[in-house]
Amino acid sequence: MEWVKGFYKKQSDFLKDCYLSEVDDFAKEKVSIIEKMVNKKNINILDLGAGGGQNAIAMSLNGYSVTMIELLEEFTAHAEKLAKQYNQDLTIIQGDFYKVKLDQTFDLVTYWDGFGIGTDEEQRLLFKRIASWIKKDGIVLIEVYTPWYAGYSEGKEMSFGDVKRKYGFDPLNSRWLDSWWKVGDEEQVINQSLRCYSPADFKLMIEGTGLTLDKIEPCLQYDGGERLYPGIEKLGKSITYLAKMIKV
Numbered sequence: 266m267e268w269v270k271g272f273y274k275k276q277s278d279f280l281k282d283c284y285l286s287e288v289d290d291f292a293k294e295k296v297s298i299i300e301k302m303v304n305k306k307n308i309n310i311l312d313l314g315a316g317g318g319q320n321a322i323a324m325s326l327n328g329y330s331v332t333m334i335e336l337l338e339e340f341t342a343h344a345e346k347l348a349k350q351y352n353q354d355l356t357i358i359q360g361d362f363y364k365v366k367l368d369q370t371f372d373l374v375t376y377w378d379g380f381g382i383g384t385d386e387e388q389r390l391l392f393k394r395i396a397s398w399i400k401k402d403g404i405v406l407i408e409v410y411t412p413w414y415a416g417y418s419e420g421k422e423m424s425f426g427d428v429k430r431k432y433g434f435d436p437l438n439s440r441w442l443d444s445w446w447k448v449g450d451e452e453q454v455i456n457q458s459l460r461c462y463s464p465a466d467f468k469l470m471i472e473g474t475g476l477t478l479d480k481i482e483p484c485l486q487y488d489g490g491e492r493l494y495p496g497i498e499k500l501g502k503s504i505t506y507l508a509k510m511i512k513v
């Protein structure tokens with residue numbers, strides 16, 4: 266997973282600091298998802314791979330007590346700035362969720378956009394860690410990429426000013442491939458590879474981690490700022506779904 270830090274830093278530079286933005290409606294949507302799927306008041310939340318902290322601040326603004334973990338220092342520095350700006354008291358940890366030690370347990374663990382960077386074995390290791398971080402009746406919400414959207418998107422290109430993005434798909438390993446480069450500088454391409462799981466495969470992958478699948482909810486239907494399949498909230502058309510897990 267050596268590519269992770271370099272990829273997100275460069276992607277953020279390419280997209281003019283996309284991870285260093287304000288708390289937008291997209292972040293606020295996360296609160297309605299939590300209300301719909303968790304429906305518990307006065308809970309504490311651990312947000313993993315939290316980027317610039319927009320979702321964490323949106324959750325904190327809604328009265329939840331939030332801790333966030335993020336690998337990149339620049340992103341946690343931005344989260345600190347947002348926390349001051351919105352006068353929110355949350356715990357911001359710069360670190361690796363595969364290594365960090367936490368001295369607290371949580372009612373809810375979230376991971377929005379980004380799950381699947383590792384191998385199945387690494388994913389299982391993360392879930393074992395998460396199982397140890399949640400309370401007895403704790404809940405985990407993970408946004409998972411679907412193989413059907415990744416397969417459909419293969420070859421699709423997008424432009425963001427002078428930056429280009431192209432999707433690929435590795436059907437043997439069910440991994441979504443995502444390449445970015447600056448026009449005229451094609452040799453400096455950056456790539457990410459994300460494991461995509463159908464709910465049936467996800468269920469098998471988490472076996473033995475201490476977590477079990479409770480519910481699936483279709484989630485992201487936007488791509489490159491464009492809303493896909495307007496008005497359709499179908500799992501079979503979604504880019505991602507939310508896997509709600511509980512302790513075994």
Ligand SMILES: C[S@@+](CC[C@H](N)C(=O)[O-])C[C@H]1O[C@@H](n2cnc3c(N)ncnc32)[C@H](O)[C@@H]1O
Nearest residue numbers: 273314315316335336337360361362377378379
């Ligand atoms: C696609 S971004 C999503 C950020 C945020 N969740 C959002 O929805 O805007 C994924 C984030 O996960 C972070 N990340 C990846 N691996 C991580 C790790 N091992 N520990 C902590 N953060 C990690 C990356 O640095 C990146 O900021």
